[in-house]
Amino acid sequence: MSSVESSLLTDFDHVKAAVTEFARGFNHSYYQPLHLAILNGDWESTKAFIDNDPTALTAKVTILGRNALHVAAVGAQWKLVEKLVQHMPANTVAELDLMGCTCLHYVAMGESVNAAKALVAKNPSVTQVTDFKGFTPLIYSITSTNCKEMVWYLVLNTTDERPGCPFSGPSSSHLVALLTAAGFHDITMHLLQHYPNLATISDSNGSIILNVLSKLPSHFQSGHKLGFWKTCIYHCVPVELESGNTIWNALQILVPSIKLIRDTKLRDVYAVKLVEFVSSQASTMNDNQFWQSFVSADIIFSATSSGIVELLTICFRFFPDLIWTHIPNEGYVAQIAIKNRQEKVFSLLCKMPIICKLLVLALDESQNTTSHLAARFAFQTKTISGAAFQMQRELQWFKEVEKLDHPLHKEVKNQDGKTAWQVFKQEHKELLEEGKNWIKDTSNSCMLVATLIATIAFAAAITVPGGNNQDKGIPIFLKDTTFMIFVVSDALALFSSMASLLVFLAILNARFAEEDFVVALPERLILGLASLFIAVVTTMVAFGAALSMLVKERVKWAPIPIALLACVPIALFTQLQLSLFIEMMKSTYGSHFSYIRK
Structure with a gap:
């Protein structure tokens, strides 16, 4: 569980105190049959109990102060939620249990959009009700990435009103972090276009959106390793499917893997758009100190070491000085790319020849040249079949980097008194034998x-x-x-x-x-x-x-x-x-x- 998701849980001591107080006057044995009937999805028994005692419809029927709607939602009995809400008063739909949640908070974590629609139809303001920590049902829906339709529905039916103010209040940072981590970049873009302030939300680590994206290489095209046929489909499938595009719509139904590839491409395209929009919004702010901390060194390091070339390309375009970012004990962008075998990132730097040459000539704290760094063994080459071809790839990388390095650096010794070639031979002794x-x-x-x-x-x-x-x-x-x-x-x-x-x-x-x-x-x-x-x-x-x-x-x-x-x-x-x-x-x-x- 992430720190953001764990923050959704209400403080246990607070709940314990509230439960203890409520339990003093609660008749547990009386409501237990109703509680069990709802959890089992037994509508006949539930209706019989309510018909016999109409007050049970709005009463607290569990020790956690939950009414019948809460119990049905927690038990994922979505059909019962839809039936119960028809008999409920509108104000009961928005009631909080002792955990601080409405029924919609729990429904939002499931996959029944129909149940959510039934609750909203009964009481449209229920989407604005917050829990004890100020979180609306929308934030709860993003903790489960299985139902994007639920997230879309709540986004379209939630406004930036009091008391929650989900798009401008304190919870907005959690919102963008969860949306970005879930990969719902098209939804995030929709929100950013309506609430541009969300684009420049940052914390001590810099931009929240860019910080999360820099740790998700699989959300960009550069992070995929698709086979031949999947690559062909990826390039052919359209991102937006119009209603008249019957061929792709039919193919998606007949071949589910095509839909997965299209969803992947959709996520990749919107991830780039998201970085573009965030960088554009940040660059318009006339505050040099702000944008220097907005795209922090940690973001550049994560993106470089993960090989997210799209994010780096956009950031360098909007903030050119970021290319000179230096990370203590790691070096400049060029050194980080070389150490982590990020060929696409190094390719990006090579398109700026003068800058690349200056970065390549730099030595790190241990007097290692870039050739020394390229000489180190990279464990990710284990993905290549056969030790011999792992060795081949390592040699190819070393030779190419060595060509860019200064000729005199071939004989330069590092802090351990070794040249780059000596480092290569030592680091790859075991791989050489395996090959x-x-x-x-x-x-x-x-x-x-x-x-x-x-x-x-x-x-x-x-x-x-x-x-x-x-x-x-x-x-x-x-x-x-x-x-x-x-x-x-x-x-x-x-x-x-x-x-x-x-x-x-x-x-x-x-x-x-x-x-x-x-x-x-x-x-x-x-x-x-x-x-x-x-x-x-x-x-x-x-x-x-x-x-x-x-x-x-x-x-x-x-x-x-x-x-x-x-x-x-x-x-x-x-x-x-x-x-x-x-x-x-x-x-x-x-x-x-x-x-x-x-």
Whole structure:
């Protein structure tokens, strides 16, 4: 539970004292049947009790001073809430229990918008009633992020009136913090457009909205790691769905994952709009001291270390001097981005070449250059498949940062008396060994398969299907087209498997130095896997062709199931190895750090 959410709970000592006082004259045994009937959702028993004693409709029926409506709401009996409210006087709907809450406070934490509508229809002012801490039902609705519809309904039916003044009073800081943390950025934007004062609410940590957003990288596009198809859908799906856009509306119903991706994009778009609006409002205030504390160093640090490049881009545009923010024991923005492997943030800085060069030249408190920082091991690279490619990514990052650093910094020693390259070797000693073992294990496994295929392909070449003519030694099926498919595929299987075998043998005999993990070893591994894949495919083709020649005279349709069955191991091999192969290609030949060189 967050500090904001925990603040919703009323002080226990206060409640205990009130309950003790109320309990002195409370007839618990009399109201217990009604209490249990409501909690069980038994409308017949509830109605019978109220018909027998009409005063029970408005009476306090629990030791916590709750009436029948309170009990139904706390028990999530929404249908009973809708039925009871029809018989309740309007003023009873707005009554507080000893916890300081109306029935709507509890309904707001659920998902029944119909129950909330029934209460508001009975007493429209109930949305303005506050608990003992001055919180309206709207704030209670945001503590549960499951029902955005409830939040929207209460936002549209709550005004900035006394006694709560939810959009300008003391509780407004809780409101924007909860809304932002819940990811309801479109609702927050709606409120900010009607109540611009909410945009510049701040505390000791600076802007409340920006502070919360700086800790939520998943609320921005830069924080997503979607697969290929999800990325395509993300870029295609519209943020706003008009009533006439039947295609996307239908797709959302048929494929629920599309709705999730659209909701994600909606949140991302409005998060950027929110940062834009907040920064714009703050920049118009003619108070230099205000906006320097409004976008605090903590916000810049959180956004940089989390890689929220959108937030930083907007903040630097409105407040250019923020780029020179220095965090004690962490350094400038460039140093923080390098230490945390935030490539997109570093790319943003590289678009400002002079500023970037000045930031890169800075030394930290331990006399570390930026190359020293890039040399440190980053644990987040563990998300990359295979220790060898983790090592490759680490080397690529180090080399690219080193190119931007001053040439003399290559030999500069830090407080521990080590150059950047020495730091890299020490920090990555364990990863180097893991990468070496990973490549060797992979190569040994692939060599075994390649050897097996080569043996089978060679044996098949000298014992062709159907045998040879006894007089001339010519294969019996030589003039058959299927036989030619067999010969070609068998030859390709032999040649590609032998090539794969030789490549993997070369890998096992490599020196495995740090620099070899950048290009040399990955290229060999890519070549070996590609050759092995060709060998597997051509072996299956050769086997299918051979089997078809032997049985097609008797079973004409035999080649069809044979071909389908031959596709099974090929598809399995592709599914298991293709993602790794593509990742190898991207990691070796992709442009991960090309933006640094631009």
